[in-house]
Amino acid sequence: xxxxxxxxxxxxxxxxxxxxxxxxxxxxxxxxxxxxxxxxxxxxxxxxxxxxxxxxxxxxxxxxxxxxxxxxxxxxxxxxxxxxxxxxxxxxxxxxxxxxxxxxxxxxxxxxxxxxxxxxxxxxxxxxxxxxxxxxxxxxxxxxxxxxxxxxxxxxxxxxxxxxxxxxxxxxxxxxxxxxxxxxxxxxxxxxxxxxxxxxxxxxxxxxxxxxxxxxxxxxxxxxxxxxxxxxxxxxxxxxxxxxxxxxxxxxxxxxxxxxxxxxxxxxxxxxxxxxxxxxxxxxxxxxxxxxxxxxxxxxxxxxxxxxxxxxxxxxxxxxxxxxxxxxxxxxxxxxxxxxxxxxxxxxxxxxxxxxxxxxxxxxxxxxxxxxxxxxxxxxxxxxxxxxxxxxxxxxxxxxxxxxxxxxxxxxxxxxx
Amino acid sequence: xxxxxxxxxxxxxxxxxxxxxxxxxxxxxxxxxxxxxxxxxxxxxxxxxxxxxxxxxxxxxxxxxxxxxxxxxxxxxxxxxxxxxxxxxxxxxxxxxxxxxxxxxxxxxxxxxxxxxxxxxxxxxxxxxxxxxxxxxxxxxxxxxxxxxxxxxxxxxxxxxxxxxxxxxxxxxxxxxxxxxxxxxxxxxxxxxxxxxxxxxxxxxxxxxxxxxxxxxxxxxxxxxxxxxxxxxxxxxxxxxxxxxxxxxxxxxxxxxxxxxxxxxxxxxxxxxxxxxxxxxxxxxxxxxxxxxxxxxxxxxxxxxxxxxxxxxxxxxxxxxxxxxxxxxxxxxxxxxxxxxxxxxxxxxxxxxxxxxxxxxxxxxxxxxxxxxxxxxxxxxxxxxxxxxxxxxxxxxxxxxxxxxxxxxxxxxxxxx
Numbered sequence: 001x002x003x004x005x006x007x008x009x010x011x012x013x014x015x016x017x018x019x020x021x022x023x024x025x026x027x028x029x030x031x032x033x034x035x036x037x038x039x040x041x042x043x044x045x046x047x048x049x050x051x052x053x054x055x056x057x058x059x060x061x062x063x064x065x066x067x068x069x070x071x072x073x074x075x076x077x078x079x080x081x082x083x084x085x086x087x088x089x090x091x092x093x094x095x096x097x098x099x100x101x102x103x104x105x106x107x108x109x110x111x112x113x114x115x116x117x118x119x120x121x122x123x124x125x126x127x128x129x130x131x132x133x134x135x136x137x138x139x140x141x142x143x144x145x146x147x148x149x150x151x152x153x154x155x156x157x158x159x160x161x162x163x164x165x166x167x168x169x170x171x172x173x174x175x176x177x178x179x180x181x182x183x184x185x186x187x188x189x190x191x192x193x194x195x196x197x198x199x200x201x202x203x204x205x206x207x208x209x210x211x212x213x214x215x216x217x218x219x220x221x222x223x224x225x226x227x228x229x230x231x232x233x234x235x236x237x238x239x240x241x242x243x244x245x246x247x248x249x250x251x252x253x254x255x256x257x258x259x260x261x262x263x264x265x266x267x268x269x270x271x272x273x274x275x276x277x278x279x280x281x282x283x284x285x286x287x288x289x290x291x292x293x294x295x296x297x298x299x300x301x302x303x304x305x306x307x308x309x310x311x312x313x314x315x316x317x318x319x320x321x322x323x324x325x326x327x328x329x330x331x332x333x334x335x336x337x338x339x340x341x342x343x344x345x346x347x348x349x350x351x352x353x354x355x356x357x358x359x360x361x362x363x364x365x366x367x368x369x370x371x372x373x374x375x376x377x378x379x380x381x382x383x384x385x386x387x388x389x390x391x392x393x394x395x396x397x398x399x400x401x402x403x404x405x406x407x408x409x410x411x412x413x414x415x416x417x
Numbered sequence: 418x419x420x421x422x423x424x425x426x427x428x429x430x431x432x433x434x435x436x437x438x439x440x441x442x443x444x445x446x447x448x449x450x451x452x453x454x455x456x457x458x459x460x461x462x463x464x465x466x467x468x469x470x471x472x473x474x475x476x477x478x479x480x481x482x483x484x485x486x487x488x489x490x491x492x493x494x495x496x497x498x499x500x501x502x503x504x505x506x507x508x509x510x511x512x513x514x515x516x517x518x519x520x521x522x523x524x525x526x527x528x529x530x531x532x533x534x535x536x537x538x539x540x541x542x543x544x545x546x547x548x549x550x551x552x553x554x555x556x557x558x559x560x561x562x563x564x565x566x567x568x569x570x571x572x573x574x575x576x577x578x579x580x581x582x583x584x585x586x587x588x589x590x591x592x593x594x595x596x597x598x599x600x601x602x603x604x605x606x607x608x609x610x611x612x613x614x615x616x617x618x619x620x621x622x623x624x625x626x627x628x629x630x631x632x633x634x635x636x637x638x639x640x641x642x643x644x645x646x647x648x649x650x651x652x653x654x655x656x657x658x659x660x661x662x663x664x665x666x667x668x669x670x671x672x673x674x675x676x677x678x679x680x681x682x683x684x685x686x687x688x689x690x691x692x693x694x695x696x697x698x699x700x701x702x703x704x705x706x707x708x709x710x711x712x713x714x715x716x717x718x719x720x721x722x723x724x725x726x727x728x729x730x731x732x733x734x735x736x737x738x739x740x741x742x743x744x745x746x747x748x749x750x751x752x753x754x755x756x757x758x759x760x761x762x763x764x765x766x767x768x769x770x771x772x773x774x775x776x777x778x779x780x781x782x783x784x785x786x787x788x789x790x791x792x793x794x795x796x797x798x799x800x801x802x803x804x805x806x807x808x809x810x811x812x813x814x815x816x817x818x819x820x821x822x823x824x825x826x827x828x829x830x831x832x833x834x
């Protein structure tokens with residue numbers, strides 16, 4: 001993608017009303033735009049990061065048997081009344097087509113998927129089922145000052161599973177836990193992310209969250225470094241300040257943000273919607289459910305929040321909007337310009353995704369500053385100086401060392417990195 | 418995809434409250450589910466069709482320089498007040514986080530993209546720009562009885578273009594027109610779809626719609642078969658019942674539905690938002706805009722509405738959820754079952770997308786009826802009978818003729834079709 005003509009402009013200073021580091025960096029880098037508190041547009045550069053994350057999650061959901069679907073955002077009052085959450089679910093945004101507010105904007109989709117599953121599930125032969133979606137959620141957030149980490153509308157991956165019995169749910173829950181670990185690992189925040197015991201609701205003693213360490217987090221967790229698990233402060237009294245796995249009380253306190261949750265619903269939703277199945281022996285039973293969420297913009301925000309330095313973002317490779325930021329210095333020198341065009345064409349031909357800073361009127365300082373701010377992993381510079389040596393300069397974002405690489409080695413080197 | 422275990426169940430009778438043919442077929446075939454009037458879920462099978470259409474549109478938008486982004490659904494009152502459409506845009510759904518309704522759910526995004534474009538565009542060097550999105554739109558539709566053809570929430574592709582001057586807009590408008598023709602052609606409804614002159618709004622005498630012929634359409638158009646264009650009845654008096662291209666008055670009347678529109682906005686939105694640029698000579702000018710929409714579920718609905726027979730849908734190849742419906746008859750015969758598994762593995766290995774009806778407890782009649790209802794282009798049957806001849810039976814949906822094809826030719830034949 002040529003930077004000239006791209007719908008991208010970096011800015012030196014983030015808007016004054018933006019207090020969150022992730023939003024400041026993402027706004028300055030041209031990834032997002034703030035429409036109002038808790039509401040951001042994904043600009044082309046930001047949508048590329050979003051899509052990387054979406055694809056990672058989709059691959060991992062498909063790998064555990066998930067079938068993707070897409071449910072509506074406007075929900076009928078009856079569905080939420082059936083579960084007793086109409087009027088009591090804090091974050092619900094009510095809406096009406098007439099004067100009467102008899103719809104809600106979906107903050108989650110148990111009220112929709114449970115009755116829908118009745119269409120598919122009636123016999124033990126129809127179980128288990130796993131369905132998920134990437135879908136806009138709406139939440140009346142009171143505190144919306146954490147940039148992408150707390151939004152009023154955001155895309156969530158929500159997976160719902162339907163089972164014969166508790167043992168089957170337990171096994172699938174475990175498979176989802178592992179899929180989530182792979183997702184956070186691939187997004188580059190595996191090391192900072194802990195499986196965390198949290199309050200469980202009606203159907204199990206604990207639920208599990210994934211908490212990622214950051215000073216900007218609103219949760220406090222207690223980490224057992226030996227087991228690599230943590231406890232959310234909200235349940236610390238229950239557990240008497242002990243690691244629930246090894247029993248150790250050597251726990252380390254830290255601030256974190258919830259980046260995913262997995263939850264055993266049991267029959268909480270199948271009962272009100274009479275989502276039943278006939279078992280092998282003809283007995284009618286309630287379907288056992290689980291639900292598993294990841295907020296995508298939040299995940300993107302957390303990555304930006306913790307992967308950066310004073311110059312800008314440092315994207316982990318698998319979620320970076322491009323693999324290479326190709327920077328042409330001295331584009332008024334026709335030879336430099338022509339050579340950089342050749343490098344660009346070679347990389348594209350090899351299937352490498354490249355953002356090409358071909359701007360004529362940006363200074364060397366501006367180009368370097370923008371490249372650091374945007375944070376693409378590999379910067380390749382072509383200039384008068386490198387041209388004289390018949391080489392390009394390759395530098396990893398975040399590293400101080402640059403390397404001169406000859407033209408004929410460049411593409412293969414970039415692919416192998 | 419193995420049909421056993423897939424989140425799919427066809428039904429014999431569509432819900433009694435569903436009067437629209439497209440929704441009846443799509444509900445019966447397991448593509449969609451109706452939540453309430455004008456509101457449908459895309460089930461896994463339906464989402465596959467949706468994604469095919471989305472990818473066709475994305476490819477064609479990228480081919481004319483479009484950059485994809487993603488804008489919010491909740492819009493601030495101020496933005497809509499600035500253009501004078503708050504309180505006057507019929508289909509607007511108002512919503513509030515508090516008691517006050519000071520937000521609207523976006524039915525279109527001129528009010529968001531125009532101020533956002535100010536961030537990118539300030540000089541003539543920043544133009545032209547083309548951005549588009551696939552995004553949920555919300556509309557207070559009074560009549561929502563046409564299935565996917567008139568929904569209260571639906572995903573729209575909306576493209577916005579920003580130009581130096583009218584000539585540049587005119588040229589791009591023409592490029593979009595051609596892209597739209599390719600989209601409808603690839604979706605299999607090119608023959609039924611006409612570029613149609615409609616009322617133009619403030620900035621040009623006419624706008625253009627794409628209208629697709631169907632008895633279920635709510636519009637009446639007058640077609641000039643020679644020029645392959647049409648006129649919407651709404652402007653028939655203006656044009657004095659003449660083809661606007663050749664002047665002929667030999668026009669054919671037919672019912673149609675709008676499947677796309679392209680619109681010259683001029684400065685209608687750039688003026689209120691002061692979206693200006695500095696020209697080469699230093700003069701400040703308003704940016705000239707265009708907008709171009711396609712509703713994706715409607716397009717899917719129109720295809721189902723016109724591509725069917727009494728047995729079910731007949732998907733055009735490029736939008737079909739799968740390329741092949743592999744049907745195993747007599748799966749209780751182990752040899753049949755094993756052979757169909759082999760065929761399935763071969764096709765998957767060759768990159769062919771296959772829905773595999775491996776159900777044990779469905780009858781031959783049920784399997785054939787489901788296959789016709791779902792409407793995948795190629796049906797491949799393996800049975801006791803075909804096995805005896807060391808062949809599979811291949812039949813094109815909608816054709817009466819089946820062909821016996823030997824195992825070793827099958828995969829290549831399917832790929833070449």
